[in-house]
Amino acid sequence: MVFRAAISCSKAYDESNSKALKHATDMDTNRQPLQFKASQVTRQRVALSGPGSSPTVTTLVWIDEFEQLERIYHDADNHSPKFRTPDLVSACVSLVFATDDAADQIFHHVHTSLLLRDMDTPRHTAAMWRPQYELLLALQRSSRNRHPNPQFNLDHFTTACVHLALMNENAKHQILAHARQNTARRAGAIA
Numbered sequence: 011m012v013f014r015a016a017i018s019c020s021k022a023y024d025e026s027n028s029k030a031l032k033h034a035t036d037m038d039t040n041r042q043p044l045q046f047k048a049s050q051v052t053r054q055r056v057a058l059s060g061p062g063s064s065p066t067v068t069t070l071v072w073i074d075e076f077e078q079l080e081r082i083y084h085d086a087d088n089h090s091p092k093f094r095t096p097d098l099v100s101a102c103v104s105l106v107f108a109t110d111d112a113a114d115q116i117f118h119h120v121h122t123s124l125l126l127r128d129m130d131t132p133r134h135t136a137a138m139w140r141p142q143y144e145l146l147l148a149l150q151r152s153s154r155n156r157h158p159n160p161q162f163n164l165d166h167f168t169t170a171c172v173h174l175a176l177m178n179e180n181a182k183h184q185i186l187a188h189a190r191q192n193t194a195r196r197a198g199a200i201a
């Protein structure tokens with residue numbers, strides 16, 4: 011009886027994850043044609059199966075911040091090369107972490123601004139490059155995110171970085187500059 015209940019729970023969990031994954035691919039940030047959707051689901055499951063197996067990590071960005079990033083994506087200044095969502099999200103993280111007090115800024119934002127927003131705010135799937143994910147993972151694992159403090163998730167930290175980066179003077183140019191630097195670092199051109 012317990013075994014059947016466990017199987018039933020497992021099936022329900024798999025179905026809910028499948029629906030969430032389908033929803034995530036429906037909101038694909040690369041705007042690819044529908045015939046590629048099935049292969050994307052397979053790639054995402056494979057990419058999430060092993061640590062370090064994918065150069066990018068899927069996260070969520072709250073819709074207001076995502077729409078502002080989308081404006082930068084479509085901006086005429088985003089050309090040669092045209093940076094995609096993983097580059098832009100990662101650039102926001104890099105821009106915030108370029109300051110000495112990045113952790114303080116991020117925790118202040120999630121505790122004061124993000125916490126007061128509607129927790130049912132829609133989120134949009136987005137990817138980020140693994141080096142920037144590692145920075146946010148360190149925040150997520152830090153003592154400031156443990157009991158007795160509130161526990162924030164990756165989407166909270168990602169959204170905070172996007173928001174803080176967009177608040178900078180000349181934000182669009184700074185984000186695009188960090189996207190270029192991150193790309194050059196991944197290629198090994200700069201340390």
